[in-house]
Amino acid sequence: SFLWDTNRFLSEDFMPTDKDILYTRCETVGVAQKEPERRGNKYRVTDVGGAQSQRKKWIYVFPGVSKLLYTVPLSCYNEISDRLNRDSTEALTLFDTLCVSQWFSTTKIALCFTKLDVFERKIQSGRYPIPDCIQNPRYDGAPDDVEAVKSFLTERFRDLCCKNHANPEIYYINALDTVQVRDM
Structure with missing residues (x-):
């Protein structure tokens, strides 16, 4: 935990570890684009996470997109970032x-x-039991069964996607697992 490492952070010879860096967060503002290259392929990655209030503007940056990678923190199911919606409801919408x-x-x-x-x-x-945190939960599994809750949340998204897109690719990522992220 960062709080337990306060003395280390404040030391004059502090050098962040890989774990320190992985735990940091840099919030994006507006639309950010990068063009990385991997295995001889060029990609254009557009992050619109920091432009939520300007959706009508950023939707137009996507003509000709071959793949949409939509990221959702599974942990947001019980979080509220505005007074009206849970983050998971906003992500589904x-x-x-x-x-x-x-x-x-x-x-x-x-x-x-x-x-x-x-x-x-x-x-x-x-x-934070699922039935207490989600509108129209329809979840009847054990509240502490991680795999069952993960499957339930995944199906909520998959059901939306399958209206127009067959079989979306599904990934589960723990960004703190550097091997998993590298292999993705």
Whole structure:
């Protein structure tokens, strides 16, 4: 935990470890684009996470997109970032909008669920049961069964996607697992 390492962070010879770097977060503002190259292939990656309030503007940056990678932290199922919606409800609503959008009618869809470590801790703690945190939950499994809850949440997204896109690719990522991220 970062709090336990305060003295280390404040030392004059502090050098961040790989773990320190992985635990940092840099919030994007607006639309950010990068063009990485991997295994001889060029990609254009567009991050619109910091432009949520400007959806009508950023939707137009996607003509000709061959694959949409939609990332969702599984751990957000009980979090609220505004007074009206849980983050998971907002993520589902946006995903549904993208799946039916004319801009993505021929685009392959991939869902990437992140923050598995945080999600597992929340589910196993029993402090945030799914039925208490999700609108219209329809979940009848054990509240502390990580795999059952993960499958339930995945199906909620897959059901939206399958209206217009058959068989989306599904990934589960723990960004703190450097081997898993590298191999993706």
